[in-house]
Every structure is written in structure tokens, then in C-alpha cells.
Amino acid sequence: MEWYWALALMLGLMFGLMGIGLPVAFTFLGVNLVGAWVFLGGEAGLAQLVRNSVGAVTSFSLTPIPLFVLMGEVLFHTGLAFRAIEAIERLIARLPGRLSVVSVLGGTTFAALSGSTIANTAMMGGVMLPEMLKRGYHPTLAMGPIMAVGGIAMLIPPSALAVMLGSLAGISIAQLLVGGILPGLVMAACFLAYVMIRCRIDPGLAPLDEAPRAPDAWTRWKPFVRDVVPLFSIFAAVVGSMLAGWASPTESAAIGALASVLATVCYGALTLRSLKKSLVETARVSVVILFVLVASTTFAQILSFSGATSGALSLINALELSPMMLVLGMLAILLVLGCVIDQISMMMITLPFFMPLANAAGIDPVWLGVLMLVAMELGLLTPPFGLLLMVMQSVAPPPIQLRQIYAAAAPFVLIEIGVLALIVTLPWLAVGLPRLMQ
Amino acid sequence: MALQQAAIGTGITLRSRPGRFYHLLMNACGTLAALLFGGMALLVCADVVMRNVGLGSIAWSVEATEYILMVATFVAAPWLLYLNDHIRVDVVLRALSAPMQRRLELGTDLACCVICAVLAWQTVAVAQDTAAQGSLVFKVLVFPEWWLNLPMVFSCTLLAVEFARRFINLLAREAN
Amino acid sequence: TLKAVSAFGHDTFFNQRFKTFVDKVNTEGKGIMKIQVVGGPEAIPPLEVGNAVRTGVVDLANTTGVFHANLVPEALAGSFAEKSMAELRANGGYALLDRIHRDKANMVWLGRVSDGLQYHIYTNKKVDAGNFSGMKLRSVPVYRAFFQSLGATPLQVPPGEVFTALERGVVDGYGWPSVGIFDLGWQEKTKYRVEPGFYNVEVGLYMNQNTWKKLDDAQRAFLEKQIAWVEAENVKDLKAAEAEKARQAGAKIDTIAIPEAEVRQFRARAYDAGWKGIEQASPQHVAKLRELFGNVH
Numbered sequence: 001m002e003w004y005w006a007l008a009l010m011l012g013l014m015f016g017l018m019g020i021g022l023p024v025a026f027t028f029l030g031v032n033l034v035g036a037w038v039f040l041g042g043e044a045g046l047a048q049l050v051r052n053s054v055g056a057v058t059s060f061s062l063t064p065i066p067l068f069v070l071m072g073e074v075l076f077h078t079g080l081a082f083r084a085i086e087a088i089e090r091l092i093a094r095l096p097g098r099l100s101v102v103s104v105l106g107g108t109t110f111a112a113l114s115g116s117t118i119a120n121t122a123m124m125g126g127v128m129l130p131e132m133l134k135r136g137y138h139p140t141l142a143m144g145p146i147m148a149v150g151g152i153a154m155l156i157p158p159s160a161l162a163v164m165l166g167s168l169a170g171i172s173i174a175q176l177l178v179g180g181i182l183p184g185l186v187m188a189a190c191f192l193a194y195v196m197i198r199c200r201i202d203p204g205l206a207p208l209d210e211a212p213r214a215p216d217a218w219t220r221w222k223p224f225v226r227d228v229v230p231l232f233s234i235f236a237a238v239v240g241s242m243l244a245g246w247a248s249p250t251e252s253a254a255i256g257a258l259a260s261v262l263a264t265v266c267y268g269a270l271t272l273r274s275l276k277k278s279l280v281e282t283a284r285v286s287v288v289i290l291f292v293l294v295a296s297t298t299f300a301q302i303l304s305f306s307g308a309t310s311g312a313l314s315l316i317n318a319l320e321l322s323p324m325m326l327v328l329g330m331l332a333i334l335l336v337l338g339c340v341i342d343q344i345s346m347m348m349i350t351l352p353f354f355m356p357l358a359n360a361a362g363i364d365p366v367w368l369g370v371l372m373l374v375a376m377e378l379g380l381l382t383p384p385f386g387l388l389l390m391v392m393q394s395v396a397p398p399p400i401q402l403r404q405i406y407a408a409a410a411p412f413v414l415i416e417i418g419v420l421a422l423i424v425t426l427p428w429l430a431v432g433l434p435r436l437m438q
Numbered sequence: 439m440a441l442q443q444a445a446i447g448t449g450i451t452l453r454s455r456p457g458r459f460y461h462l463l464m465n466a467c468g469t470l471a472a473l474l475f476g477g478m479a480l481l482v483c484a485d486v487v488m489r490n491v492g493l494g495s496i497a498w499s500v501e502a503t504e505y506i507l508m509v510a511t512f513v514a515a516p517w518l519l520y521l522n523d524h525i526r527v528d529v530v531l532r533a534l535s536a537p538m539q540r541r542l543e544l545g546t547d548l549a550c551c552v553i554c555a556v557l558a559w560q561t562v563a564v565a566q567d568t569a570a571q572g573s574l575v576f577k578v579l580v581f582p583e584w585w586l587n588l589p590m591v592f593s594c595t596l597l598a599v600e601f602a603r604r605f606i607n608l609l610a611r612e613a614n
Numbered sequence: 615t616l617k618a619v620s621a622f623g624h625d626t627f628f629n630q631r632f633k634t635f636v637d638k639v640n641t642e643g644k645g646i647m648k649i650q651v652v653g654g655p656e657a658i659p660p661l662e663v664g665n666a667v668r669t670g671v672v673d674l675a676n677t678t679g680v681f682h683a684n685l686v687p688e689a690l691a692g693s694f695a696e697k698s699m700a701e702l703r704a705n706g707g708y709a710l711l712d713r714i715h716r717d718k719a720n721m722v723w724l725g726r727v728s729d730g731l732q733y734h735i736y737t738n739k740k741v742d743a744g745n746f747s748g749m750k751l752r753s754v755p756v757y758r759a760f761f762q763s764l765g766a767t768p769l770q771v772p773p774g775e776v777f778t779a780l781e782r783g784v785v786d787g788y789g790w791p792s793v794g795i796f797d798l799g800w801q802e803k804t805k806y807r808v809e810p811g812f813y814n815v816e817v818g819l820y821m822n823q824n825t826w827k828k829l830d831d832a833q834r835a836f837l838e839k840q841i842a843w844v845e846a847e848n849v850k851d852l853k854a855a856e857a858e859k860a861r862q863a864g865a866k867i868d869t870i871a872i873p874e875a876e877v878r879q880f881r882a883r884a885y886d887a888g889w890k891g892i893e894q895a896s897p898q899h900v901a902k903l904r905e906l907f908g909n910v911h
């Protein structure tokens with residue numbers, strides 16, 4: 001079979017099944033069955049599919065996923081997250097789109113405490129969304145910032161996906177993690193600017209509330225110092241244990257999870273009930289990802305085996321592009337792939353081709369890695385398959401329609417594309433900090 | 439609590455004995471996965487601490503972590519389906535009329551049931567083949583390789599059952 | 615047409631000889647046979663390659679016995695071989711291991727495409743006279759038991775994290791073949807290479823037995839001629855190792871030589887640990903294999 005027919009069969013079947021509403025994991029499993037039968041060869045192919053599926057999640061590199069999720073869930077279910085967001089809210093008064101601004105700032109803070117975009121979005125959605133809708137915020141300004149800032153969790157360390165990208169691509173994980181910090185902050189700043197400008201232009205989008213302004217600075221700042229600042233010791237535990245050489249990047253996720261639990265103990269907030277709830281929710285959130293991984297990793301393998309992947313990518317090779325065009329081409333591919341598949345499958349499919357191309361062209365791997373992270377972050381927000389769109393769908397109250405969620409994400413997708421362009425033109429945004437560190 | 443709420447939504451009758459057993463089974467899947475993840479965090483931390491205070495390291499910790507991840511994923515997948523947590527793209531679905539939606543839902547439940555049943559059957563076949571082959575997992579922990587297929591057999595079987603249950607429930611509601 | 619996979623990435627050292635082999639077969643074998651490489655680790659995960667050959671998902675693979683030791687524990691004998699492939703073909707060692715592969719895993723061991731390259735211990739700490747006790751060494755199952763017998767703490771670290779682990783002192787060193795550390799960029803964090811090396815890095819060509827039986831006499835003769843050619847190329851491995859060691863010296867990686875008196879013990883430990891591993895999993899052929907593949911220590 002020619003590669004383009006293989007590609008058409010696999011993608012066509014995938015879009016078809018996903019379109020009629022099969023859950024994503026089962027869509028991939030179904031396509032895998034057909035693909036394994038056709039390309040790997042009948043029943044022996046099906047048996048190989050089963051073996052590959054088991055192998056797909058038997059991987060130490062994936063352990064940060066549940067562990068980073070656990071960090072966020074513990075803070076959430078013990079109520080520490082609410083206290084922290086409240087403390088941030090105290091600091092901000094009389095700004096246009098106040099609660100949207102709080103969402104961005106709170107989300108960025110939690111990006112440094114949790115490595116899971118899903119946990120971040122679920123948490124901020126659960127805390128901030130009902131309040132904003134109640135106060136009459138426009139859905140775009142209520143949901144958009146929460147989804148957008150959720151993606152920052154994969155740029156600012158700890159980040160389960162950055163760890164995974166580094167290990168799959170052979171890029172220094174420590175450098176990649178540090179390289180994500182500045183772009184993450186730039187992105188947060190752009191989101192803030194957008195929210196405030198939109199609300200200034202059209203105050204009807206976010207009704208001003210009469211939050212009482214605290215009389216003196218200490219009353220305003222005390223909750224922040226008490227409830228937010230100490231939490232950064234969790235961030236320090238993750239990055240510190242790694243930099244000090246006590247733990248490998250993967251292991252540092254476990255240290256972070258333990259540090260979060262210890263932090264809640266120190267605040268006297270941990271109960272057996274909240275610990276149990278955190279663990280159960282961790283299982284819920286991370287197994288959704290891991291089970292999709294079972295299916296999508298295998299999907300990527302069958303796609304490679306069928307020749308579809310190499311056929312498509314050899315088309316690009318044949319163009320003999322300049323390094324800059326090559327990078328732009330890679331990013332374009334990631335953006336298109338991001339519409340339909342998850343981040344980890346994207347890495348699995350593209351890295352075997354991207355890294356040799358990049359190395360041959362002399363492209364800085366850390367720069368490319370950060371660009372890839374941002375491009376993949378965009379995939380979290382692009383329909384039809386955008387993880388954060390789905391998380392939002394699951395936490396949003398029933399009157400909110402999927403269409404509105406897509407619309408809410410749209411302006412932030414554009415902003416992220418802008419930031420991506422910015423990092424392309426100013427590489428030091430990504431590689432400046434890692435170089436400084438050396 | 440989430441489970442009770444979910445049970446209401448999924449049409450399980452907690453009063454009937456099989457219904458209660460099924461509900462408890464699903465609940466147990468979730469609890470097991472949660473405990474496994476908690477244990478995994480402790481195990482990795484213990485390994486790091488022991489190594490850094492010079493007590494050597496737990497030789498099997500990395501392997502155990504990998505198996506925990508795999509077992510938890512497969513064991514919890516039916517529970518997530520029971521809770522309706524698996525992510526799906528419902529753009530098309532929402533645009534359709536209610537009767538069409540139900541019909542499509544019937545179709546997807548059936549399709550998923552078949553997919554999982556085929557996988558369950560193939561996984562059993564692989565387990566038998568591997569057992570006959572006598573292959574061993576040949577790392578720090580040495581054990582027969584077919585053990586590794588058991589979580590997936592369990593998972594796919596329960597997933598097929600759950601999809602079948604949804605299909606039948608929906609069909610019964612359609613008939614009323 | 616033979617469907618083939620490689621367990622090694624497209625541009626890695628251990629894929630080079632396979633590439634030249636495939637090219638040669640396809641140019642000289644017009645009308646006789648054609649090899650179509652469907653991919654590398656991204657298509658079939660390395661640890662599944664052996665099984666894919668066994669069940670006929672692929673016809674031919676460039677892989678190592680280390681990756682299918684679950685199916686054929688004896689396959690590790692290739693890694694512990696102290697005799698060259700030419701000697702093994704003459705003394706019956708090749709025939710025995712090939713037969714074990716056929717019986718246990720429906721595979722034909724066609725030949726060896728890496729012979730004579732050794733593994734080494736690389737460290738970023740000065741090792742005092744070969745005393746490894748208390749060192750944290752990154753390892754993989756094939757030499758894990760050996761590192762433990764040296765008193766070191768073996769650690770499993772994914773390849774992508776080794777650089778960071780070295781940089782931050784999570785590990786003090788690692789085991790790796792005498793070639794390939796530059797591909798991974800680890801030379802920046804490596805200060806010493808321990809001499810001597812140990813074991814014999816094995817990469818080979820394995821074929822599904824049903825496919826093999828279906829070949830006609832002309833095809834088998836052609837294939838055997840090509841295998842003989844590619845195995846003759848193995849002598850280049852030793853030059854490659856020399857060149858790589860010179861390159862390592864250029865990258866300021868010094869040699870730590872284990873004192874002459876202790877070398878015997880060092881190597882004996884390595885091979886005893888290795889063979890013992892096979893024995894634990896499958897004792898039947900171990901004594902014979904060790905006699906044919908090994909030297910007396």
C-alpha cells in the first residue's frame with residue numbers, strides 16, 4: 001500500500017470514529033485494531049498490538065504524570081489552593097476584569113506548583129468559573145484565561161511533558177525545564193494585558209465588583225505572605241532536589257508530591273479524607289491521560305510501521321529547507337497535529353524525524369524544545385481534540401456549550417501563536433536562562 | 439460520594455445484589471489505582487532518601503514503579519468509563535436531534551464493546567501464547583511474562599461488559 | 615520482499631552496518647530478494663523486536679539478544695562471547711545458539727554485525743585502583759549483576775536523563791559500549807574511562823524461521839554470501855573502537871587502568887555474573903555454551 005493510502009486509512013478512520021463520539025482512547029484502540037490487522041499482518045499483528053499496548057505505559061519516564069497531578073490535587077482538596085487564590089485576590093482591587101486577572105495570576109502560580117495542565121485547569125475552573133459566571137462575566141473572559149493559563153503549567157517547571165520531551169528527544173531535561181520559565185512568564189503577561197485591554201474597551205464583558213479595598217498594605221499582603229509564599233518551597237523541593245543531585249528529574253516529581261503533602265500537614269490542613277480524595281482524583285485525572293497514551297503510543301507505532309509517517313515527512317525532507325524554514329515547517333506540522341492528537345503522541349510521531357533534521361541543520365536543541373513545547377501547548381486549546389477544552393467542558397455548568405468553549409479559547413490561541421513567533425525571532429527568550437545556568 | 443452520584447447517572451440499581459456488587463467492584467478498581475499511585479510516590483521517595491543517606495538503593499524500585507503505572511492504568515480504565523470520564527469529541531453529537539443522538543450513542547456503545555471484546559480475546563490469546571512460550575521477564579524481578587497481560591485482560595473484559603451494560607440500558611430506555 | 619526493522623535509531627552507530635547490508639542486498643539481489651526496512655524503534659519498540667520476528671510481523675531484524683533475552687535467555691551468550699564469530703562458526707557455538715533460537719523462539723540467527731566492541735565503565739570521579747564500592751553507576755540489565763558484584767550501586771536511569779544525572783551527581787558513572795557516547799553528548803560530563811572493558815557488544819541479524827524455510831536454495835545461498843560479507847566487515851569494529859578512544863582522549867576523557875594484578879579478578883567477576891544470570895533463567899545449555907563461547911578464567 002502506498003504511504004498516502006495508509007495515511008488516509010488511519011487518519012480517516014480516526015476522524016470518523018472520533019467524530020461520531022467514540023471516546024478518544026477507544027477511537028485509537030479501534031483504529032489500532034484495523035491498522036494492526038492490515039499493516040502488521042492479521043492475527044499476529046493483533047497480538048503485537050496487545051504487547052505494544054502493555055509496553056506503552058510500562059515506562060518509568062511516565063511516572064511524573066500522576067505525581068505532578070498529585071501535587072496539584074493535594075493543594076486543591078485540602079483547601080490550600082483556595083486560600084492561596086483568595087490571598088492573590090486580596091492584592092488586586094478595582095482592576096478591569098479583576099477575576100480574570102486573578103485567574104491568570106493564580107494559574108501562573110500553580111503552574112509552578114503542579115506539572116499537569118489538566119489538574120491546573122480543572123482546579124482553576126472549579127474555583128473561579130462559577131464565581132465569574134455568577135457575577136455576569138462574559139464566557140470568553142471567564143473560561144478563556146483559565147484554559148490558557150492551564151497550558152502554562154507545561155512550560156514552567158515542574159512539567160511532566162517537558163520531562164518527557166527531554167527524554168525522548170535527548171535534550172538536557174534540566175535545561176529544557178529552565179528554558180520554559182521565561183516564555184511561560186511572557187505568555188502570562190500577554191494574557192493579562194489582553195484581559196485588561198478587552199475589559200477596558202468593553203466594560204460590559206466583566207462587571208466591576210465592589211471588592212472592599214483593605215485599609216493598609218499589611219492587611220492586604222499578610223494573607224499572601226502566609227498562604228502563598230511558603231508554597232514556593234514545594235517548587236524549591238522539585239527544582240532543588242534535581243539541581244542538588246539528590247534526585248533524577250523523574251524522581252524529583254515524587255519529592256514534589258511528598259513536599260506538597262508535608263506542606264498541607266504544616267498548615268494543619270491535611271485530613272485522611274482529603275488525602276483519600278486527592279489520591280482518588282489523581283487516579284481519575286492521570287489514568288485518563290495514561291489510558292489515552294496506551295492507545296495513542298501504539299497508534300503512532302502502527303502509523304510508522306505502515307510507512308505513512310516517513311512518507312509524509314520525506315516530502316518535507318525533499319524540499320531542502322533552510323534551518324529557519326525547517327523550524328517553521330516543524331512548528332506548522334505540530335500545530336496541525338495538535339488539532340487531532342495529544343502531546344505525547346505528537347512527540348512520538350515527530351521526534352524521530354525532527355531531531356535528526358535539527359541536528360543536521362545545527363538548530364539549538366533547547367530552543368527547538370521550548371518552541372515545540374509552546375506549539376504543543378497550543379494543541380491543548382485547538383479543536384476538535386484539545387485536552388483543556390475537554391477539561392473545561394467537564395467542569396463548566398450545563399448551559400455552557402462546547403461552541404462557547406471553543407470561542408473562549410480562540411483569542412488565547414492567537415496570543416500563543418504570537419508568543420511562539422516572538423520566541424522564533426528572539427531565541428534568547430528560551431535559551432538565555434539555561435545558558436546563564438551553565 | 440462521587441461514585442454514588444455517578445451510579446445514579448449510570449442507571450445502576452444499588453438495591454439489587456448484582457448491581458451492588460458491580461458498583462463495589464468499580465469502586466474497588468478506583469481505590470486500588472489511587473493506593474497504587476500513593477504507594478508509588480512513597481516508593482520513589484524512599485529510594486531517593488536511602489540512596490542519599492548512603493543506605494544503598496532499592497534495586498527493584500524502578501521496575502516496580504513501571505508495573506504500578508501499568509497496573510493502575512488498566513485497572514482504573516473501566517472505573518473511569520463507569521464515571522463517564524473518558525474524554526470524547528461530541529461536536530457532531532450535540533448538533534443532532536435527541537433521538538438521533540440516542541441512536542448514535544447506541545452505535546458507539548456497541549462499537550466500543552466490540553473493540554474491547556476483541557482486545558480482551560487477543561490479550562487472552564497472547565497470555566496463553568506467552569505462557570506456552572515460557573518467556574520470563576529477565577530483570578531484577580524475575581517472573582513469567584504472561585503475568586504482565588493479566589491487567590489488560592481484566593481491563594478489556596470489564597470495559598466490554600460496561601459498554602454492553604450501557605448499550606442494554608439505553609436500549610431498554612428506548613423501548614419504554 | 616523481506617520486511618525488516620531495526621532496534622536501533624536510524625543514525626546510530628549500531629544501525630550503520632545494517633544499512634550498508636540492506637543497500638548491498640538490494641543492489642546485488644535484483645530479482646532474487648529485496649529488503650524493505652519499515653522502521654526503527656518508533657515502529658516496533660526495541661524490547662518487542664524479538665517477538666515481532668518470532669510471530670512473523672517482520673521477516674528480518676537488526677537487533678541484539680539482550681532485547682529478546684525474555685524469549686531466549688541464552689541469547690546473552692553472544693554478549694559474553696570471548697571468541698570471534700569466525701571461531702564460533704568453526705567450533706559449533708554459532709550452530710548451537712542458532713538452534714536454541716529456532717527451537718525456543720522460531721528465529722534464525724543469521725549472523726553478527728558487531729563483534730569485538732566492549733563495554734566500559736565511564737565515570738566522572740577518579741576510581742581508586744578499581745575500587746567501585748559505594749559508586750552509583752547507571753546500568754542496564756545485561757551488566758547490572760556485574761556492577762553489583764563490584765560493590766557499586768546500580769541505578770536505572772532512562773538514556774535521556776543520564777546527562778542530567780551525571781551533571782548533578784545522581785550517578786557517578788555509567789556502563790556503555792566503547793563507541794557512541796558522542797552521539798548522546800555524554801562526553802561533556804565524563805572524565806574517565808576504565809580499562810579494560812568487558813563483554814562483547816552483540817548486534818545481529820535475526821530472521822523469522824518460517825520466512826527462512828520459504829526461501830529457495832538460490833535465495834539462501836545469496837543471503838549466506840551477503841552475511842559472510844557483512845561479518846567480514848566486523849574487523850572494522852576494532853579500528854572504530856581505537857578511533858573512538860582517541861577521540862575520547864581528545865575530549866579530555868582520561869583512562870583509568872585497573873592494576874594488572876586485579877584485571878583477572880575484574881574480568882572473572884564480569885563473566886561469572888553474566889553467565890550466572892543465564893543459568894538462573896535457563897540452566898539447560900549454559901555449560902556447553904560457556905565452553906564454546908568463553909575462555910577459561
Ligand code: NA
Pocket residue numbers: 110111112113114115116152153154155156157158159
Ligand atoms: Na508546571
Ligand code: NA
Pocket residue numbers: 338339340341378379380381382383384385386387
Ligand atoms: Na488540539
